[in-house]
Amino acid sequence: MSENFLQKVMAASGQPLNLCYQCRKCSVGCPMVDEFDFPPNMVMRMVQLGMKDELLKSKAIWMCVSCETCGSRCPNEIRIAPVMDSLRAQCLKEGVTPADEVTVALHTSFVDSIKTFGRVHEATMLMKYKLKSKKYTSDLDVGLKLFLKGKIPIMPKKSKNVAKVKEIFKNAGF
């Protein structure tokens, strides 16, 4: 069971996770480590030990911002960002409630916008995110200022090939 989980994450992420020997360089340089329930080195060990349930329910997998600092410093060239990506995908696929639903609300609103227009339309994407996350009042001042500076266009600029974009979504199982 534990071996299966390790093999699955290694295959999905393309990363040699079995090589992690706990030097902890990843956790030392991680800008987000204070927000993680398990620091990156512990996430690596938990994958090796097959602690799937704990990981899929963890906050750590959603707090990683994919800055790739850990991966570029790892002595065994393990990129942790794609490992986190594969754990997030597995969390959603298996219907586990994500520990950070606000982040998921942002990302789903964002890809919905891509699916509709082929490109992101910030105004409608942000409205959808606010409704999904219920963070109605956060950063309204910032949003208004961006709008007044002409940085949030009212009209979307569509891709010329939205049909192809929809096909890409379909092929990816969306």
Next chain:
Amino acid sequence: MGETFSYYPGCTSHSTAIEYIEASLAVIAALGIELKELPDWCCCGAASAHNLSGALALGLSAFNVAEAQKSGADLVIPCAGCYGNLAQADYTMRNDENERQRLEKEFDFTYDKKIKMLSLVDLLAREELRPAIRELVKKPLKNLKVVCYYGCAIVRPGAVTGVDDSENPLRIDSLMADLGAEVIDWSCKVDCCGGDLGLTDAEKTTELVNKIVDYAVAAEADCLVTSCALCQANVDIRQQRLPILYFSELMAEAFQIGQRQSWWKKHFNDPSRLF
């Protein structure tokens, strides 16, 4: 110079990074470089697609790489995030036989490894462009103290970006020195600003941004210079101590070209007092 490249504008080119794109296009034209926009480009998936599905992220970016290959010219990608995604898709097709075959089938093309993905720094900080850039400088940025902030996506991971000095990159530093600016060495060149966290967690983003700006202020910088639209937005929006400029805006200022006054108005921390 007579060079021609393909061009991927990215979604922020008409929204949060308007001034970056206008400045970059003005500088590129002044250098005699021609850009041809990919007609059918779509969003690369930004910071969101890879968070939900690796297959979706790879599909969206690989489609654009396939489109660029049709054009036959190296692809210029000014947005750091878009560059990171497209460079990753190109790297995957270059190195993963199974994924390459699957994507070739999906997009009905044969991946030929011939074109390169270029960030705007890759394009403009080339050694061979330095004489032309120095020649275009009409008003050297004398007495302007800058710290160069590279962020994440154009630097890491080195295997994908081809950057071999990912702890201490120097290309924007050299470019700023060529414009006459005083470039200050500092500690946060490749620190993360929080990325897409800027939209979900203002408090944490402010904490990360404050650390970066603390170091820039301690280094006595007049402004921070970046090439990433998300870095610019996060660091500009979340503090009130320092102007945050795109490196191409400073090139345009030194060249004395483009609608600079309208760009400065797009910033949260007005940089006009610097010039």
